[in-house]
Amino acid sequence: MLRFIFTRVSLIIPTFIGITLLAFFLIRLVPGDPIETLAGERGIDPARHEQLRKEYGFDQPILVQYGIYLSRVLQGDLGKSMITQEPVLNEFSSLFPATIELALCAILFALIIGLPAGIIAAIRRNSIFDHGVMGVSLAGYSMPIFWWGLILILLFSVQFDLTPVSGRIDVLYYIEPITGFLLIDTLLSDEVDAFWSAVQHLILPTIVLGTVPLAVIARMTRSAMLEVLGEDYIRTAKAKGLSRFRIVALHALRNALIPVVTVIGLQIGVLFTGAILTETIFSWPGVGKWLIDAIFRRDYPVLQGGALLLGVVVMSVNLLVDLAYGLINPRIRHTR
Amino acid sequence: MTTETMEAPAVAVPTATPPHPLREFWGYFSANHGAVAGLVIIVAVVLVALLAPVIAPHDPNLTNTAIALQPPFWQAGGSISYPLGTDPIGRDILSRLIYGAQLSLLIGIAVVTLSIVIGTVLGLVAGFFRGLTEIFIMRLMDIVLTLPSLLLAIVIVAVLGPGLMNAMLAVALVILPHYVRLARAAVITETSKDYVMAARVSGAGTTRLMFKEVLPNCTAPLIVQASLGISTAILDAAALGFLGLGAQPPSPEWGTMLADAREFVLRAWWVVTFPGLAILVTVLAFNLLGDGLRDALDPKLKR
Numbered sequence: 001m002l003r004f005i006f007t008r009v010s011l012i013i014p015t016f017i018g019i020t021l022l023a024f025f026l027i028r029l030v031p032g033d034p035i036e037t038l039a040g041e042r043g044i045d046p047a048r049h050e051q052l053r054k055e056y057g058f059d060q061p062i063l064v065q066y067g068i069y070l071s072r073v074l075q076g077d078l079g080k081s082m083i084t085q086e087p088v089l090n091e092f093s094s095l096f097p098a099t100i101e102l103a104l105c106a107i108l109f110a111l112i113i114g115l116p117a118g119i120i121a122a123i124r125r126n127s128i129f130d131h132g133v134m135g136v137s138l139a140g141y142s143m144p145i146f147w148w149g150l151i152l153i154l155l156f157s158v159q160f161d162l163t164p165v166s167g168r169i170d171v172l173y174y175i176e177p178i179t180g181f182l183l184i185d186t187l188l189s190d191e192v193d194a195f196w197s198a199v200q201h202l203i204l205p206t207i208v209l210g211t212v213p214l215a216v217i218a219r220m221t222r223s224a225m226l227e228v229l230g231e232d233y234i235r236t237a238k239a240k241g242l243s244r245f246r247i248v249a250l251h252a253l254r255n256a257l258i259p260v261v262t263v264i265g266l267q268i269g270v271l272f273t274g275a276i277l278t279e280t281i282f283s284w285p286g287v288g289k290w291l292i293d294a295i296f297r298r299d300y301p302v303l304q305g306g307a308l309l310l311g312v313v314v315m316s317v318n319l320l321v322d323l324a325y326g327l328i329n330p331r332i333r334h335t336r
Numbered sequence: 337m338t339t340e341t342m343e344a345p346a347v348a349v350p351t352a353t354p355p356h357p358l359r360e361f362w363g364y365f366s367a368n369h370g371a372v373a374g375l376v377i378i379v380a381v382v383l384v385a386l387l388a389p390v391i392a393p394h395d396p397n398l399t400n401t402a403i404a405l406q407p408p409f410w411q412a413g414g415s416i417s418y419p420l421g422t423d424p425i426g427r428d429i430l431s432r433l434i435y436g437a438q439l440s441l442l443i444g445i446a447v448v449t450l451s452i453v454i455g456t457v458l459g460l461v462a463g464f465f466r467g468l469t470e471i472f473i474m475r476l477m478d479i480v481l482t483l484p485s486l487l488l489a490i491v492i493v494a495v496l497g498p499g500l501m502n503a504m505l506a507v508a509l510v511i512l513p514h515y516v517r518l519a520r521a522a523v524i525t526e527t528s529k530d531y532v533m534a535a536r537v538s539g540a541g542t543t544r545l546m547f548k549e550v551l552p553n554c555t556a557p558l559i560v561q562a563s564l565g566i567s568t569a570i571l572d573a574a575a576l577g578f579l580g581l582g583a584q585p586p587s588p589e590w591g592t593m594l595a596d597a598r599e600f601v602l603r604a605w606w607v608v609t610f611p612g613l614a615i616l617v618t619v620l621a622f623n624l625l626g627d628g629l630r631d632a633l634d635p636k637l638k639r
Binding site: 014018022026029030141144147148151154269270272277291295303307314318 | 478485487495496578581612615
């Protein structure tokens with residue numbers, strides 16, 4: 001087991017180097033002088049230019065420059081935003097909880113609907129319900145979520161006036177950030193109205209971001225269940241006279257969940273991709289919208305640092321999923 | 337129930353020669369209604385794209401502010417000459433969708449072609465030479481796979497500058513690892529087989545082995561992935577267009593059309609509904625086709 005953990009953890013080193021290389025070259029590939037790129041469009045005086053050149057080490061060979069960059073990154077120094085002059089890491093950590101809150105709600109939504117739908121579809125194979133679930137999940141899988149968001153706004157906010165169009169919470173409320181998760185912070189500060197406002201603001205973004213994972217989870221659960229239901233031990237359980245519910249809930253589901261857990265882990269990357277689009281549509285103040293805004297403001301330090309941080313987050317989540325998978329399934333940790 | 341049914345099986349006696357592979361493939365493929373539906377939609381989209389100048393009722397870029405934001409013909413105020421209504425500057429939405437089909441197909445095909453050619457070569461090289469070359473290529477692909485696909489595409493476009501060409505390059509790079517992995521895995525299974533050994537013994541060089549012997553035998557998974565890849569490419573390019581990083585206005589690319597129309601969502605439902613529907617239907621069709629191809633080509637599922 002230790003050996004498995006060690007090899008798996010050591011595998012992230014090349015990935016980490018790769019991500020830092022990508023972020024490192026990002027600034028240097030933008031046409032023009034990197035100092036001017038970093039300093040913004042207003043331009044800087046030659047003396048300051050020279051000073052920055054030295055500071056960032058642009059007068060050194062490229063490998064040394066990368067070394068300087070890497071050591072800065074490892075010390076948590078990702079540069080400052082050109083617009084706000086705030087350290088990139090601070091901005092990221094103040095916005096990240098919003099993204100996490102949305103992503104967690106989305107994956108919960110996907111699980112609560114996707115798992116039962118997949119299980120029932122498998123039990124009632126070839127029924128109308130099964131075909132319906134498969135059809136809907138194929139549509140969900142093919143969904144341009146940026147359009148889906150607009151359509152839901154059109155339906156729920158414009159036609160029925162049920163949900164707010166954008167933001168995380170009504171402007172009436174100011175909630176002192178404690179955990180950064182509004183659902184928890186509002187309750188901690190005993191603001192029930194604010195809590196409901198936060199819930200209302202979460203509904204549409206959650207559905208939009210959860211759609212693709214929902215489709216994938218439903219499909220995967222169905223096929224994993226079908227495979228398991230055909231196994232000998234299920235026939236044995238039936239022969240023993242166990243109830244249908246017991247067979248499905250205890251014998252089949254437990255084994256069917258292993259591939260499903262992996263798929264959920266793989267959806268984390270998809271979630272962050274979706275978060276960029278979802279946050280843009282709903283003006284959700286998370287890291288996705290922050291990155292897109294950075295592109296249009298030509299705020300390259302934010303783009304560089306933000307992409308690096310998101311890459312590291314996804315890499316770490318993948319690592320955790322792999323380790324958890326190795327814990328659940330001994331066959332994985334003993335191969336190779 | 338008597339003699340007549342007794343004679344019937346005689347017709348079904350297996351013929352001496354097995355059916356042509358294409359015929360066999362069609363047998364499996366056509367049994368899958370979803371896949372056939374997908375194929376029909378794709379053929380329709382291709383026809384629309386090819387015949388765009390003939391069937392589009394208006395010039396897709398012709399603006400006319402006098403008729404701005406006209407609703408579709410079945411709503412009050414709509415007219416049959418602009419069947420799906422007009423956009424905020426009075427362009428015909430149907431005509432723009434029709435020309436947009438050209439762009440979306442072009443994006444899908446160009447991106448996947450680029451990706452599949454480079455990916456196959458890299459995969460073949462990794463599978464044939466193994467060792468350091470393989471480790472280098474595969475680790476690189478793992479890194480690309482680790483990053484969320486759209487994030488990587490966004491970063492690439494942010495560096496290269498927004499535009500359709502750069503967006504296509506970015507998406508091609510993002511979907512590259514799938515082809516490299518598939519090609520390498522197929523090569524590794526194939527090279528242990530006798531026919532490769534036979535070819536090697538009879539003096540075939542590595543290049544010949546790679547492209548003439550092994551490649552034709554690992555096309556099936558690549559074809560399936562190509563169909564699924566086209567749907568990803570169309571979807572991602574549209575997402576980039578929507579974010580303002582892909583095709584630039586006034587291009588009638590579907591994602592860009594959505595971005596243009598976004599602020600009018602509260603006033604005119606038709607300007608956002610139809611472009612997205614076009615994306616959804618096209619992507620769905622390629623996914624259906626991909627699933628059908630996989631079922632028909634995957635020997636494990638046969639019989």
